[in-house]
Amino acid sequence: MLVIDDDPDVREFISEALVDQGYVVRQAPDGKTGLNAFSSEVPDLVVLDFIMPGLSGADVASKILSTHPGQPILFVSGYSETDSIKRIAPNAPLLTKPFRAEALSKAVRSALVRG
Template sequence: MLKRILLAEDDPAVSYILTRYLEKAGFAVRAAPDGRAALALFDAEPADLVVTDFRMPGMNGEELILALRTRQPALPALIVSAYGNELSVQIPGVRVLNKPVAADELVALVRDLLLDAETMALNKPAQ
């Protein structure tokens, strides 16, 4: 089964490029132009990972991740931002990647995050 990626990016050109990178790597991608639209997409169909811009109108990437984590607490997340070096994101399971993004770097990081999430799920004690 394809891993489902939710992409939140307000720049249409960047959204298109990131979507193509991820689709070529074999992921199913659904893109939203902002955080609120991303929440609606997630509510309609949950994702295995979120890739989000940090600076977006209405809701920034960190706020989006926190809102998604109320729905799916272990959701892995990647913030892609031109301001990555300036960000101090303190949310567990969140990585930051600087723009401009190389396809191989993005895909490798997404795969690592998904693998980490799968490993954590397998090692989680039964309740």
């Protein structure tokens, strides 16, 4: 799993929840670092914040999907960008912040099945 989120608290919460579920997790604090991490080792799932400074989640998803069209992505956001997400990654689910570990677990399983 690759978690890309500019908020360190959210990134750590997601990462810890995924590790608790048995996943191996790498973290990236921004889109550019996330793309570098993705290119070095393609993960089973990218958990991606939609609103980030610099490269947005939309930018990151577009770049990932241009080279890996079937890559599972789970967007997380405190805002409702459903329409924007559907244009970029029609199969990617959106998990709205704040969320609990159980909701994350369910969304991850769903995203992996879709991918």
